[in-house]
Amino acid sequence: MKVGILTGGGDCPGLNPAIRGVVYRGIDLGFEFVGIQEGWRGLVKANYEPLGLTDVEEIIYQGGTMLGSSRTNPFKNPDDLNAVLENIKSAKFDAIVACGGEDTLGVAAKLYSQHGVPTVGVPKTMDNDLSCTDFTFGFDTAAGVGLDAIDRLRDTARSHRRVIVLEVMGRHAGWVAWYVGMAGGADWVTLPEEPLDVDAMCAHLNSVRARGKKYALIVASEGTNIPTDDTEAVVDSFGHVNLSNRNVGEYLASEIEKRTGWESRHAVVGHVHRGGAPTLFDRVLGMRVGMKAADLVNNREFGKMAALVGTNVVGVDIVQATSVLKTVPADLLELIKSTRK
Numbered sequence: 001m002k003v004g005i006l007t008g009g010g011d012c013p014g015l016n017p018a019i020r021g022v023v024y025r026g027i028d029l030g031f032e033f034v035g036i037q038e039g040w041r042g043l044v045k046a047n048y049e050p051l052g053l054t055d056v057e058e059i060i061y062q063g064g065t066m067l068g069s070s071r072t073n074p075f076k077n078p079d080d081l082n083a084v085l086e087n088i089k090s091a092k093f094d095a096i097v098a099c100g101g102e103d104t105l106g107v108a109a110k111l112y113s114q115h116g117v118p119t120v121g122v123p124k125t126m127d128n129d130l131s132c133t134d135f136t137f138g139f140d141t142a143a144g145v146g147l148d149a150i151d152r153l154r155d156t157a158r159s160h161r162r163v164i165v166l167e168v169m170g171r172h173a174g175w176v177a178w179y180v181g182m183a184g185g186a187d188w189v190t191l192p193e194e195p196l197d198v199d200a201m202c203a204h205l206n207s208v209r210a211r212g213k214k215y216a217l218i219v220a221s222e223g224t225n226i227p228t229d230d231t232e233a234v235v236d237s238f239g240h241v242n243l244s245n246r247n248v249g250e251y252l253a254s255e256i257e258k259r260t261g262w263e264s265r266h267a268v269v270g271h272v273h274r275g276g277a278p279t280l281f282d283r284v285l286g287m288r289v290g291m292k293a294a295d296l297v298n299n300r301e302f303g304k305m306a307a308l309v310g311t312n313v314v315g316v317d318i319v320q321a322t323s324v325l326k327t328v329p330a331d332l333l334e335l336i337k338s339t340r341k
Ligand code: F6P
Pocket: 010, 101, 125, 126, 127, 169, 170, 171, 222, 242, 243, 244, 274
């Protein structure tokens, strides 16, 4: 079979191990591979290169994606969609393996369900917000970067007797904020799943200070519900607002200082989350879902996504996986309350 592989959406560590996993397994199955460049844009523009063992052999420890990425949505423009369908036909692809989050895999789901394109999905996102899979690769590395940041901020916050707010990515799901906040021992965590209560946060900071603690740390998800006007915001081709422009960390630090009189600073992890070598967990998960994707192609189980369920990697329905965002559930939100002492 001739199989095209692409990576779309925000890159994250684990994509290269996943590409390698697809190719390594596919070699055993007799597949020929083509690397589609820069996500769905590569199929709009017919931009691909052959992909073989020596191309992927060395990439297991590398962040980013050797295939490049973009946030191209071919369903935005009928000419782009026609080009994708034509190019798949003329390149004689028997299957497309798409590595991506809800947007990239949403395109794979629609191409399969509406146009019969044989697609298989590999779930990736540092946001960990894809349904039907317990974890996505990229999350462990990205949250680890956030954890390193809060550990460093603790030193300087303590020295200067300050409050420091760390803004982390994660879009409309608070997974990164929850993990970094819990593992980093934050005094307060704000995330998109909960209404923002600045009064309660400041009252807590006052009580923390009153009991003698000399510094405090807040972890704030970029998707925190701060009062903001998004009506003029620029959106990407999938309709997403760029949340980093809302300056959640800066807003919270200034409110805290105003309301409590406690000197406050903020720091933003931003795209630093997405770089660097994938962790052990992300390398192994990337490899396993990549290998499973090759198996799904071999079994002609199209319209499926390779997913981690418990400790097993299984095929799940790609439409289902991309139709609802997986956010932090109530029981985990409840645990945050017990850490506010
Ligand atoms: O979806 C991954 C992510 O890093 C989000 O956490 C963040 O909101 C977004 O991508 C940033 O996108 P871009 O790289 O286009 O600025």
